[in-house]
Amino acid sequence: MGEQLVGSEYVKMTPAADKSIWSASVNKKEFELLINSNAVLLDVLRDQVGTLGVKRGCDLGTCGCCTVMIDGEPRLSCLCLAGQVSGSDIITVEGLADGAHLAPIQACFAKYGGSQCGFCTPGFLIASQALLEANPSPTDDEVAEAIEGNLCRCTGYQQIIESIQEAAKIHRGESAAPQPASSPHPDPHPDGPGEPSMPPGHAK
Ligand code: FES
Numbered sequence: 001m002g003e004q005l006v007g008s009e010y011v012k013m014t015p016a017a018d019k020s021i022w023s024a025s026v027n028k029k030e031f032e033l034l035i036n037s038n039a040v041l042l043d044v045l046r047d048q049v050g051t052l053g054v055k056r057g058c059d060l061g062t063c064g065c066c067t068v069m070i071d072g073e074p075r076l077s078c079l080c081l082a083g084q085v086s087g088s089d090i091i092t093v094e095g096l097a098d099g100a101h102l103a104p105i106q107a108c109f110a111k112y113g114g115s116q117c118g119f120c121t122p123g124f125l126i127a128s129q130a131l132l133e134a135n136p137s138p139t140d141d142e143v144a145e146a147i148e149g150n151l152c153r154c155t156g157y158q159q160i161i162e163s164i165q166e167a168a169k170i171h172r173g174e175s176a177a178p179q180p181a182s183s184p185h186p187d188p189h190p191d192g193p194g195e196p197s198m199p200p201g202h203a204k
């Protein structure tokens, strides 16, 4: 560890983190990345893998926004060193949909008001999906227990519980997935915005 002169004193400098190769499956794609050996999983997912659906809320383990599924278990990515989960199978909110088809839990959150501002939604979706994969017939108490680590300041939670119970019915084959409110539209500007034009009556 080197020392540097600060004012009239030599101060020990913190050594730079070692780099190491990190590999994992994220949303069924294999990644091999060079990361700082002390990197937090949330940072690796957002900054290097590019899964920006994983949200940074508190960074302290209290809000649940950063929840991802690791080998089938919901975990807080802000409290997890990436190195601890090297070689794991990680699912983020981006991995729930099947192409253009939303997963039942996503469709039900949209239909039953489980998502309002949406910031907490990725974490709730992952926690809920993990619950339904383990237990497709949860009681309301079991649902509440599964999402007790996730905070939402918009919905009052009742719509979230209703969304999860409706998705559970789809998982059990008792009801069909809700139809989307609108069908996907093609991108009207696939090549990006064109030259700006002046409104009629304005000189160029
Ligand atoms: S950002 Fe991880 S729990 Fe809040």
Ligand code: FES
Residues within 6 Å of the ligand: 114, 115, 116, 117, 118, 119, 120, 121, 151, 152, 153, 154, 155
């Ligand atoms: S929908 Fe806004 S915080 Fe949950």
